[in-house]
Amino acid sequence: MTENKIEKEIVTILVAHLKKHDQVQINGLGTFSISHRKQEQKQEKDGRIVMNPPADIIAFTPEK
Amino acid sequence: MKLNHDEFTALLAKALDSDEKEASLALEAWVDAVVRETEENGSCDVTGLGTFRKGEDGSMILEPEQSLSLEVNHKFAGMSPIEVSPPTSVRPEAEEDAAADADPGISDPQKPDREDDKIRDEDDKIRDEDEIPGETIPEDTEQEIPASDTPEEPADEHDPFGIKEYEEEGFPDDLEEELEPGASFEPDAESRSEEGKDEAEPEFESGRRPEYPEHEKDTDDESQFEYDPEGTSDPDEEKLGFDSEFDDESDAERGDEGDPDREPDAEREFEPVERDDYAASDKPFTLPKLSLSQRMKPSKGASKNQSRNKSAKIMWLIPIAALLIVALLLYFHFDGQRLSRTHLGDQAVVQDEIPVPIPEEENDEEQVVQEFVPSPDPAEEVAPPPDMDVRPEPVEDVATEPADEVIRDLALPYGLMGPEEEVLIGAYTIVVHSLRNERKSEIEKQRLENQGYKATRWSTVLPSGITTYRVGIGQFKSVSDAERAVEELPEPFRSNNFIIRIR
Numbered sequence: 194m195t196e197n198k199i200e201k202e203i204v205t206i207l208v209a210h211l212k213k214h215d216q217v218q219i220n221g222l223g224t225f226s227i228s229h230r231k232q233e234q235k236q237e238k239d240g241r242i243v244m245n246p247p248a249d250i251i252a253f254t255p256e257k
Numbered sequence: 258m259k260l261n262h263d264e265f266t267a268l269l270a271k272a273l274d275s276d277e278k279e280a281s282l283a284l285e286a287w288v289d290a291v292v293r294e295t296e297e298n299g300s301c302d303v304t305g306l307g308t309f310r311k312g313e314d315g316s317m318i319l320e321p322e323q324s325l326s327l328e329v330n331h332k333f334a335g336m337s338p339i340e341v342s343p344p345t346s347v348r349p350e351a352e353e354d355a356a357a358d359a360d361p362g363i364s365d366p367q368k369p370d371r372e373d374d375k376i377r378d379e380d381d382k383i384r385d386e387d388e389i390p391g392e393t394i395p396e397d398t399e400q401e402i403p404a405s406d407t408p409e410e411p412a413d414e415h416d417p418f419g420i421k422e423y424e425e426e427g428f429p430d431d432l433e434e435e436l437e438p439g440a441s442f443e444p445d446a447e448s449r450s451e452e453g454k455d456e457a458e459p460e461f462e463s464g465r466r467p468e469y470p471e472h473e474k475d476t477d478d479e480s481q482f483e484y485d486p487e488g489t490s491d492p493d494e495e496k497l498g499f500d501s502e503f504d505d506e507s508d509a510e511r512g513d514e515g516d517p518d519r520e521p522d523a524e525r526e527f528e529p530v531e532r533d534d535y536a537a538s539d540k541p542f543t544l545p546k547l548s549l550s551q552r553m554k555p556s557k558g559a560s561k562n563q564s565r566n567k568s569a570k571i572m573w574l575i576p577i578a579a580l581l582i583v584a585l586l587l588y589f590h591f592d593g594q595r596l597s598r599t600h601l602g603d604q605a606v607v608q609d610e611i612p613v614p615i616p617e618e619e620n621d622e623e624q625v626v627q628e629f630v631p632s633p634d635p636a637e638e639v640a641p642p643p644d645m646d647v648r649p650e651p652v653e654d655v656a657t658e659p660a661d662e663v664i665r666d667l668a669l670p671y672g673l674m675g676p677e678e679e680v681l682i683g684a685y686t687i688v689v690h691s692l693r694n695e696r697k698s699e700i701e702k703q704r705l706e707n708q709g710y711k712a713t714r715w716s717t718v719l720p721s722g723i724t725t726y727r728v729g730i731g732q733f734k735s736v737s738d739a740e741r742a743v744e745e746l747p748e749p750f751r752s753n754n755f756i757i758r759i760r
Contacts, residue, residue: 246336
């Protein structure tokens with residue numbers, strides 16, 4: 194069991210659950226989660242009001 | 258769903274074909290290695306996941322890989338900002354946008370391709386500087402207002418056909434060619450009283466030449482209409498009749514020593530005095546080529562009268578011809594409007610609401626109009642006459658009258674509930690599903706339709722090449738209308754949706 198294989202398996206499990214928007218906690222490292230950013234209106238410098246689309250973003254909260 | 262450390266370890270043990278204790282040790286070792294490398298080197302790359310970096314406060318930050326971010330955000334991938342309102346200083350382009358927003362279904366003469374919202378205007382690309390990389394926003398209906406809609410500058414009240422402009426700048430070459438070769442616009446017969454005097458010649462050489470740029474450039478014509486005091490040139494050439502000052506000037510340039518054999522008529526043909534008169538008066542010199550060719554005149558007095566008559570005729574013919582053209586254009590314009598009313602179904606009905614004096618032949622049509630006047634009931638407003646075409650084809654001047662605009666908007670079936678309306682392509686919708694399975698997206702659409710929603714489905718090719726099928730509900734005239742409708746949606750749609758423009 195090499196380090197590369199271990200890392201590959203860890204990443205595979207982690208990514209698979211992140212794609213399903215699951216929250217993954219790993220002791221000693223932190224918590225991976227998906228945060229949803231709602232669409233929001235924003236006024237540009239030229240006066241235009243644009244609506245930014247929503248997005249699902251990967252969030253990582255390190256363990257303290 | 259939350260996956261805690263123990264569960265993660267169990268999954269890892271299964272993947273490594275080992276027991277949980279061994280998997281837990283392996284996981285701890287990997288975590289220690291990542292943390293240590295991040296602490297020591299400031300960053301640690303993990304293939305397939307991203308890069309851990311050391312933040313300013315010493316904590317770890319994860320920068321996920323682009324492909325992973327895209328995968329996680331697949332539902333909204335490729336979305337870009339949509340413009341809700343134009344800039345405060347309204348540009349003409351923004352006005353067009355507003356017009357398109359006001360009536361997206363009709364202002365767009367071509368049905369947009371909503372099956373692929375990758376296609377978009379270059380303008381949008383430039384405008385959306387903070388665009389999320391990758392996708393496209395389906396707003397291409399905005400820029401397609403034809404340029405012919407731009408208002409023309411009003412004509413000068415005293416010079417509706419721009420004759421003054423031509424007189425000041427000189428007629429264009431093609432117009433000059435249309436003039437008869439012998440035609441002459443002589444401003445004043447008395448101005449010719451001193452013609453032929455040699456003392457005017459030095460002035461002509463010294464100062465007036467730049468006022469006649471045509472002579473400088475028309476070198477071919479110059480050779481064609483060369484002065485021939487001896488009468489040796491071909492008579493056909495003489496018919497063309499450009500004798501002109503320039504020939505005399507060329508004589509002067511050649512050093513006109515005075516030809517003893519020169520005929521008096523030839524002397525008289527030289528007309529520098531005209532220019533002196535123009536120079537003396539404040540009037541701008543007009544139509545420099547119009548003093549051409551007196552040579553074809555049999556005698557001086559008769560030729561002057563003849564040329565004056567011709568010039569007067571031409572001066573009258575130009576406005577008359579212009580009037581005729583305008584009259585024809587007006588005729589076809591109003592005739593086209595009348596024809597469009599007969600073919601446009603309920604749109605024509607809306608147009609005919611304005612009481613217009615209608616000629617006899619339109620009386621029957623007016624009766625039809627009264628039969629189909631929109632009633633206060635919106636359902637009846639939507640319902641078209643059975644024998645008329647429902648689809649509102651682009652109408653040239655529908656948007657010019659606000660009253661018509663209001664009536665037509667009432668007639669368009671915007672809203673959250675009801676059947677999907679093809680005519681509202683370009684409206685906004687609330688996307689509630691973004692799926693990769695086409696069949697599933699169709700099932701979801703059907704489910705929403707069964708619940709009474711206006712359901713729309715289309716596909717989007719993401720930058721990764723994956724096709725996503727999106728299902729939206731409702732068709733709204735503006736983003737704010739869509740936002741209000743979101744409040745009415747049940748969960749999970751109310752908290753998990755986004756607004757997009759239908760293509």
